[in-house]
Amino acid sequence: MxxxxxxxxxxxxxxxxxxxxxxxxxxxxxxxxxxxxxxxxxxxxxxxxxxxxxxxxxxxxxxxxxxxxSAGTTYIRWGRTTCPGKAVLVYDGYVAGSDHLKSGTAVNPLCLPKDPDYDKYLSGFQFSGRIYGAEYQTDRYPEWAYLQDHDIPCAVCRIPRTNVLMVPGKTVVMTITS
Known part of the structure; x- marks a missing residue:
């Protein structure tokens, strides 16, 4: 050339x-x-x-x-601390919600993270908007008696699909990576 x-x-x-x-x-x-x-x-x-x-x-x-x-959708595994198969653990925590005898609190159970971010709060006991930790009540079932009064764990898992996640008790957006 x-x-x-x-x-x-x-x-x-x-x-x-x-x-x-x-x-x-x-x-x-x-x-x-x-x-x-x-x-x-x-x-x-x-x-x-x-x-x-x-x-x-x-x-x-x-x-x-x-x-x-790497986008994905999230779901909650109640009573578990891990995610199955190819699902990725976003966070694990404890189940919480309203007292079954009280009104004016959470309608659905929540999976609260173990390390919440406290934004604005008032110290001491508050009479409204209370959230209670959930416990196993298994004393009537001998094979599950060892769980009696233990906190119920939960795990938020992600699988590859479109995702949106509201994390209760957190003040910053969580970046979910594989």
Whole structure:
């Protein structure tokens, strides 16, 4: 290719009277060849930069695909501290909710994290909005009697699908990664 470019440029170069060789054909040819080699080096550098850019774009595309796949949906495993199979543990904690004899508190049971973030609170006993920890009441079942009055664990798990998660007792958004 370099030889073809040399022949092409030399034929164009010779058509102009101002570019005709003045000293010797060797000097003129050497100068022209040097310039072609310099241009060929620049083309090689630009080609390498283009290849690097293509690789960078491919890596970024892979990163985007990986991030898409790391999204997921969450669910709660009541009475467990781990997640099954390919599910990822987001956090484990304890089941809590309202007292069965009281009104005005949580409607559904919650899976509270073991390490809540306290934002604004008032120390001491409060008469409204109370949440109670759940305990096993298994004294009527001999095979489960060892669980009597133990706190009920829970685990929030994530599997690869679209996800939205509200974490009770936390004040910051949790980033879920694999």
């Amino acid at each position: 370099l030889l073809f470019a040399f022949l092409l440029v030399s034929s164009i170069y010779f058509t102009s009277s101002e570019n005709a060789p003045s000293s010797s054909n060797f000097d003129w040819g050497y100068t022209l060849l040097s310039k072609l080699i310099h241009l060929d080096n620049k083309v090689s550098i630009l080609t390498a930069q283009l290849e690097d850019a293509v690789k960078t774009i491919a890596n970024l595309s892979d990163t985007i695909e990986t991030n898409k796949q």
